[in-house]
Amino acid sequence: AQSVSQHNHHVILSEAASLELGCNYSYGGTVNLFWYVQYPGQHLQLLLKYFSGDPLVKGIKGFEAEFIKSKFSFNLRKPSVQWSDTAEYFCAVNVGNTDKLIFGTGTRLQVFP
Amino acid sequence: DTEVTQTPKHLVMGMTNKKSLKCEQHMGHRAMYWYKQKAKKPPELMFVYSYEKLSINESVPSRFSPECPNSSLLNLHLHALQPEDSALYLCASSQVGTKYGYTFGSGTRLTVV
Numbered sequence: 001a002q003s004v005s006q007h008n009h010h011v012i013l014s015e016a017a018s019l020e021l022g023c024n025y026s027y028g029g030t031v032n033l034f035w036y037v038q039y040p041g042q043h044l045q046l047l048l049k050y051f052s053g054d055p056l057v058k059g060i061k062g063f064e065a066e067f068i069k070s071k072f073s074f075n076l077r078k079p080s081v082q083w084s085d086t087a088e089y090f091c092a093v094n095v096g097n098t099d100k101l102i103f104g105t106g107t108r109l110q111v112f113p
Numbered sequence: 114d115t116e117v118t119q120t121p122k123h124l125v126m127g128m129t130n131k132k133s134l135k136c137e138q139h140m141g142h143r144a145m146y147w148y149k150q151k152a153k154k155p156p157e158l159m160f161v162y163s164y165e166k167l168s169i170n171e172s173v174p175s176r177f178s179p180e181c182p183n184s185s186l187l188n189l190h191l192h193a194l195q196p197e198d199s200a201l202y203l204c205a206s207s208q209v210g211t212k213y214g215y216t217f218g219s220g221t222r223l224t225v226v
Contacts (some may be wrong), residue, residue, distance in 0.1 A: 032212040044203070044217040051212040060147070090155055094212060099144050099163055101215060103155035 002027045004093050004104035012110045013081050021076040021093030021107050023065075032094040033074040034101070035065055039087045048090075050074065061085070086111045116140055117218035119204050125224045128194060134221045136187040136204030144188040146215065147179060148203040156203055162187060163209055194225045 005024045013019060025031060032051040036044045055067040067074045073075025074091060091104040117138045126132050136145065145162045150158035160170035162181040176198075178190040187204055201222050205215035 034214055036217075043219040044205075044215075046214045046216075049212070049214045098169075098207070099146075099161045099207075100158060100169060101146075102158075106153075106155050108153075 001060045001094050002093065002102055004091055004102050005087075006091055006104035006107050008107045009105070010108045010110070011104070012112070014113055015083055015113055016080045017111075019076070019078040019081045019085075019108070019109070021089055021091075022078065023074045023104055024072050025074070025091075025093045026072065027093065029095060033065075033067060034092040035059065035063070035074075035076050036090045036103075037087045038106075044090070048075070053098060081109075081111050083111050083113050085094065085109060117204055117216050119202075119218035119221050121221060122219065123222045123224075126191065126194065127226055128196075130194075131190070131192045133191065133205075134189040134223075135201055136189075136206075136218055137185055138206040138216070139185055139211075140206065140216065141184075142206035142208055142216070143184055144207045144209045145164060145181060146205040146207075147177075147187070147189050148205065150201040150203055150220070182201055191223075194223075196225050199224045 003026045007022050020111050032096050034049045035047040050057045050067045056074050059062045063078050089107045092101050122133045147159040150156045159173045160179045163179045165181045176193050176206040180188040204218040207215045
């Protein structure tokens, strides 16, 4: 069965530190990849997505992610985090031509001033 | 503001009650979804509607009954729920083919007593 792994369950950083959150998926075929963010008490928002083309994808709020097909990975990065980036981050994968989006377990990011 | 509207925002119901959750979008999306999210867990897919037809049911108990009366509306009818069904219920929509990403609503916080 397809699965999505986020190995960093809880990340604590100071403002201006660099961020990288890992995401790995298990599926050998065509995939579409997403990162969502959920701020405390708010709905899920799409940060960025990849489905073809340049494997380095830029999203909102200064986030980017790199798709490395050989590693089945889609890691999220930000060069300098802010306190307002404190949130839960979910990687998600859509496989093939299905309408099914599978979420990873999420990473809780806390940024301290 | 989210473009997927869910009502009510909060719902408390007894185990013998019948209630409905509502979801509405006017983005012209023809795929709509119900997800269940427990605290500190990722969203779990329940149902997928594509062109107003149920296309995926993730083995959800029959006490949850989805309905898609038209391309803008999605309902989730609830009957004889259990306390463990208490969760945040999220509605989402997308163009058919999830490579475009979902737009999520803010959810209905359901408590079963």
